[in-house]
Amino acid sequence: MTQANSPSGSTVAEAEAFLAAHPEIEAFDIILHDSNGIGRGKIIRRHELLSIYKGGRHMPISILGLDICGEDVHETGLIWDEGDGDRRAWPIPGTLVPLAGTTPPRGEVFMSLYNLDGSQMTSDPRHALQRQVDALASEGLFPAGAFELEFFLLENERDANGKMIPARDVLDGRRNSKTDVYSVDQLHGMLPLFNDIYEGAKAAGIKAETLISEFAPGQYELTLHYRENVMQAADDLMRLKRLVRMHARLHGRTACFMAKPNEDYAGSGMHFHVSLQDAKGTNVFMEAVEGQWSDTIRHAIGGLRQTMGESMLVFAPHANSWRRFASQSYAPVSPTWGVNNRSVALRIPAGDIRARRVEHRPAGVDANPYLVAATVLAGIRHGLKHRIDPGPEVTGNGYDAVTDIVMPDDWRSAIKAATGSTFLKEALGEEMHRTFTAVKAAEYARVMRTVSEVDFDLYLHTV
Incomplete structure (x- = not known):
């Protein structure tokens, strides 16, 4: 596979140098951060790393439309409005590192999501900061x-x-x-x-x-x-x-x-x-x-x-x-x-x-x-x-x-x-704002419909 132009600026050379320097590492966590800052992604094997640097990795757009429990929030517009289609995640330059203390040894790399044409998928929090x-x-x-x-x-x-x-x-x-x-x-x-x-x-x-x-x-x-x-x-x-x-x-x-x-x-x-x-x-x-x-x-x-x-x-x-x-x-x-x-x-x-x-x-x-x-x-x-x-x-x-x-x-x-x-x-x-506020509204609704221990403590034997 020849390298596609990475919109994040990542290069295959970075991955090749890392693999050469760390022959002990067997797997990698590839991580996107959603609106709550939760790392979501996959664990890949060593032999898969170069392909990600050459062509990115497809991930569903819904990965950025999840609430704190990992449930779909349809109001974000990132689920069925988009047919839960794939976008492409690319590695972030400089974020490929070893995870010291893991057995067997692993590494991790941060990713950012882009549309298939290479434009920014702007419900990704990294893109909001970069703007x-x-x-x-x-x-x-x-x-x-x-x-x-x-x-x-x-x-x-x-x-x-x-x-x-x-x-x-x-x-x-x-x-x-x-x-x-x-x-x-x-x-x-x-x-x-x-x-x-x-x-x-x-x-x-x-x-x-x-x-x-x-x-x-x-x-x-x-x-x-x-x-x-x-x-x-x-x-x-x-x-x-x-x-x-x-x-x-x-x-x-x-x-x-x-x-x-x-x-x-x-x-x-x-x-x-x-x-x-x-x-x-x-x-x-x-x-x-x-x-x-x-x-x-x-x-x-x-x-x-x-x-x-x-x-x-x-x-x-x-x-x-x-x-x-x-x-x-x-x-x-x-x-x-x-x-x-x-x-x-x-x-x-x-x-x-x-x-x-x-x-x-x-x-x-x-x-x-x-x-x-x-x-x-x-x-x-x-x-x-x-x-x-x-x-x-x-x-x-x-x-x-x-x-x-x-x-x-x-x-x-x-x-x-x-x-x-x-x-x-x-x-x-606009898209990050819609995603974030929709996720928060959904989480608020979840909390308000949940009967908690506080309810039982205050009201079970008193009202």
Whole structure:
């Protein structure tokens, strides 16, 4: 088979070099990410890899029209409206990596979906992010960034009341039910697991950095190296989640990426640090005099504030996401901004002015980083274009701040706001917007018709 022109830019040479360097690898996970950020695809054998780089791999269009349970959502228009026809998935250059710790050895490669004529299948979240990156490039700006990954490590079984149990240390089985935020000793019992995660990240070309014991029993945070390519930052986050989940499972534990698995403790965020560079590589968020904020960073924050309400479904996409937002919980509850202040939604961190950036804090760890980044970049572009004033900086307790921007207060309101949002339709692209909001509406209907344990607990013997 001769190589077809790959619309993703992938080359057979990359695959040939990888196979030559890794004769031990027997199989590969080929992964597309849907609107929920769930990896969907296939496991192929070693001898199949070159054919995928030469001609792509057909996959049904419905793979991007699934809900959180993997069920078809007909309202996306991607199922029978299209006859569930095939499109073609192509490898993403630079994403072919070994999966360290697998037996027998495997690798993985990220894929993106294209129409059969080579045009983008725009219900693919990667294409939504690339549109915003390209739009900024046409304006002479280039986004850089990194995500933070917060998560819980849990026992595989729940307690007698159905509650999650923080994972015992893998080193010696010790149990810890204390918060112990920032405790270094608390990390030691999990080092065998985290050492494997770091090795897996290194093998995959990810610079996983600081490890923190977070603000709940069994909660941790891993930070990622700042990337000059925002798409690569999103890829890093997706791959690190997969590595954490895989190695936790190999150690007999469960990695939990729910936004709020325990009502008594803080939830898990996915803070997005973002800055803009010009064509010379200069950070345009940097101020001339420290503390005298540039118009560029002020207008960027203004755009993010103004568009946050209609974008919240991207940042909090699930029913459980909305349990994370509570006062004094380190999760923002209003579109506030401030400096060196973790009670606001948009934070300018302290530090060297050359590294000036905005920390976007609303997103939960259950959100799709491609869509989060696309929406944040679109909000920044909106602010720069319209020179939006962000209003006064919040100092002190941001939970006490009052703003004039209307925010949805629950999942249903967020779905309604997102569905009717002209801004979000432009930010994600029309097809991605339709797919995402249709999937969320279907999931909301599923949750609302489900009779839960809460119903029985509240009403069985009382009404």
